[in-house]
Amino acid sequence: DIQMTQSPSSLSASVGDRVTITCRASQSISNYLNWYQQKPGKAPKLLIYVASSLQSGVPSRFSGSGSGTDFTLTISSLQPEDFATYYCQQSYSTPRTFGQGTKLEIK
């Protein structure tokens, strides 16, 4: 199975900050990398698919980049509703695997 490693595991930031979360795959996954946001008690929400494509309805302050093994999710200017847990996921092979998550908290 492909292992996905996110960093950091947690992050404190303020409204208006620019935030970057990284995700590394244990082998090359081309651009088959997705990002999700999850809030407590809710199903995950797809933000970015195939590394850099913005899911319909997701604000443009979210962006993704990378290919091969290294990927980033950037939030350009944090809003109060962005405080949540973020997961990366590879869709290159089965079983699909997720990173361990990054909890974004208010500073």
Add this chain to the structure above:
Amino acid sequence: QVQLVQSGAEVKKPGASVKVSCKASGYTFTSYYMHWVRQAPGQGLECMGIINPSGGSTSYAQKFQGRVTMTRDTSTSTVYMELSSLRSEDTAVYYCAREYRSGYPDWGQGTLVTVSS
């Protein structure tokens, strides 16, 4: 609009089995793979496997091989996930999720399965 509606919460004893359903609507059921993902309390997301609703073929994560069975009923646009030999570590919220353009844009509401003696 796409909707995935899952069955209700379950409480099971260790060693029992549970079968969770996921009824799809708003799209052509046989055109998109369905995945099952679980999340233990306070933990991350874990993919259990995938089913192709068209032919019924499946692929399971090795961790669940031998204990999980995913099936579908095309007449009702429903997929099922059955997990057997339950243990306390299987206590989790179980989600179905539709794959589209490599990601999961659509999720069920989740089904809490509690395993307790």
